[in-house]
Amino acid sequence: MPWLFPKVWWRRPAKEKTLYLTFDDGPIPEVTPFVLDQLAAYQAKATFFCVGENLERHKEIATQVMKQGHMLANHTHQHVKAWQLSPVAYFAQVTKCQEVLETLERPATQTKLFRPPHGQLTLRHLRTLQPEYQVVMWSSLAYDFDQTLSPEECLRKTIASIQPGGVVVLHDSLKAERNLRYVLPRLLEHFSSLGYSFQTL
Numbered sequence: 071m072p073w074l075f076p077k078v079w080w081r082r083p084a085k086e087k088t089l090y091l092t093f094d095d096g097p098i099p100e101v102t103p104f105v106l107d108q109l110a111a112y113q114a115k116a117t118f119f120c121v122g123e124n125l126e127r128h129k130e131i132a133t134q135v136m137k138q139g140h141m142l143a144n145h146t147h148q149h150v151k152a153w154q155l156s157p158v159a160y161f162a163q164v165t166k167c168q169e170v171l172e173t174l175e176r177p178a179t180q181t182k183l184f185r186p187p188h189g190q191l192t193l194r195h196l197r198t199l200q201p202e203y204q205v206v207m208w209s210s211l212a213y214d215f216d217q218t219l220s221p222e223e224c225l226r227k228t229i230a231s232i233q234p235g236g237v238v239v240l241h242d243s244l245k246a247e248r249n250l251r252y253v254l255p256r257l258l259e260h261f262s263s264l265g266y267s268f269q270t271l
């Protein structure tokens with residue numbers, strides 16, 4: 071897939087022992103504060119691809135995410151699928167989410183990062199998004215949202231898929247909560263003990 075989409079980030083230049091954790095679909099009170107506590111325990115920084123509607127509902131959590139040195143980014147206003155919307159309608163969803171993000175205090179120079187829900191995109195959609203947004207995909211997907219996967223299996227597979235410079239997707243969502251609560255602390259422990267650090271994109 072990467073060759074299909076020019077200038078999209080799938081991973082970062084393989085800096086020695088740096089990982090880029092990303093959390094999609096929040097912020098929500100049931101899961102996001104847990105994520106923040108885990109990250110703080112390892113001095114880890116991460117990027118949160120937020121759904122605009124969740125941002126509107128939980129602005130105080132979003133503010134907390136920023137205060138702790140993490141980055142907020144765009145994941146459309148209502149978690150819509152590119153294959154079901156015209157590029158124009160899709161762009162409106164992205165703009166709506168961005169407007170909510172910008173009501174929160176953010177550094178003015180920050181790059182606008184966008185991740186398409188479900189990783190769905192077409193070249194036509196991509197062209198409307200660039201150059202205003204940097205589109206970010208991933209190199210490792212933790213299937214934390216897959217409730218048929220045991221937490222142990224989810225952890226094992228996720229660790230096996232991660233390489234230096236990797237962009238890792240996890241979810242601060244209700245669907246992923248069970249696996250995430252098991253996987254995240256162990257993932258942080260595992261890679262910290264190997265000398266890795268965790269940075270924002």
Ligand SMILES: [Zn+2]
Nearest residue numbers: 094095187188
């Ligand atoms: Zn999503």
